[in-house]
Amino acid sequence: MPQCIREKEDMKITICSRIDHLKDTLLDIARYIYDNPEPSFQEHRAVAILTKHLAEVGFHISRPIAGLETAYAARLDCGSEGPTVAMLSQYDAIEGVGHVCGHHLIASGALGAAMALSTLADELCGTILQIGCPAEEGGGGKVIMVDGGAFDDIDATLMFHPYDRTVVMNTYHAQQSLEFTFHGKAAHAGGAPEEGINALDGVLSTFNAINALREHVPSDIRMHGIVTNGGQAFNVVPELAACKFGLRASTIDGLNDVVDKVQNIAKGAALQTGTKVVIEKGAAYYNMVNNRRLGEILQGNLERLDVHVDAFEEESTASTDYGNVSYVVPSVYPTFDIGAFPHSEDFQRASISPEGLATMILAGKALAMTVIDLLFDGESVEAIGSEFRRSVAGES
Ligand SMILES: [Zn+2]
Ligand SMILES: [Zn+2]
DSSP states (O other): OOHHHHHHHHHHHHHHHHHHHTHHHHHHHHHHHHHSOOOTTOOHHHHHHHHHHHHHTTOEEEOSBTTBTTOEEEEEEOSEEEEEEEEEEEOOOBTTTBSOSOHHHHHHHHHHHHHHHHTTGGGSEEEEEEEEEOOSSSSOHHHHHHHTTTTTTOSEEEOOEEESSOEEEEEEOEEEEEEEEEEOBOOBTTTOGGGOBOHHHHHHHHHHHHHHHGGGSOTTOEEEEEEEEOOSOTTBOOSEEEEEEEEEESSHHHHHHHHHHHHHHHHHHHHHHTOEEEEEEOOOBOOOOBOHHHHHHHHHHHHHTTOOOSEEEEEESOOOTHHHHHTTSOEEOOEEEOSSOSSSHHHHHHHTSHHHHHHHHHHHHHHHHHHHHHHHOSHHHHHHHHHHHHHHTTOO
């Protein structure tokens, strides 16, 4: 084995033992974030404890990022120049429900990797970033951060998510919400209905036309809607009615196509019913484009850690704002099996169990080992970058 390869493998053994040393601290932080659930954009306690520990080991903390108070970038320059690699984290909970998505594990795992890497920074080249991202569950924190340039000049990003399977590359779907508010004219529903304009009819026509559209869209398209306002009283012609749809597709182009069609449906429903419609578009979550070369490097480290991998690549019809990051920086999004699917009581229990917390430690090791691969020599970063440029150009 060449000398440099052996040195790199030795560093990986060292990084794993450093993370093991940090175990009690990381478990305490994971439990603290779990016990203090904070909804999107209000993750102040989580950010305070994470940045405190990062600053203590020498990271320079920048915040707010892109105007977001609960976003941060922790930066540590290594011994010599080289690539910039970012481990991302998220730490928001769901309002009124708590940590049902395991983001306390994502945050503490990335923190552990960053803290351990700080002890080897003198022997690596480049820059280590740990970027904290708010509001994944609602609000699209990473979408705002991408638009604000938070991921400019970065060569690769990594983030993991606890899940019911261990998969190296999860390809999530693009998603956008559309809210339609129809305005009509109130009238006595029994006495003078001819004087009214029924806003609820706009909503019903929209649902009917979307149901007709289902037959004529590709099979990856999802269109799921709810009525958020169906009128105020049955004996008054509704002057206001509203509905909200979530639209998903396997690609951002496919999503944009269906978003156009559904908007036209709502405009058509307004014309048909004599109502006026106001359309509000949510932030577009792009589909997740995983970098295959980066995935292969990560998979090699999972093998070294004896992690059972269920699949190298898997398609999910769920969505994440990490997709937007994957369009501007080469990225990989692995999941780690903790025995249950997110947003369930079983998952919540698993995420705070000894086994779930041990998986967080394991994931932190896999991230840190992969960062060593990227910062030890520039070669793999070159390959990752050229694959990314090809995929952005639509050639792969
Ligand atoms: Zn979630
Ligand atoms: Zn999640």
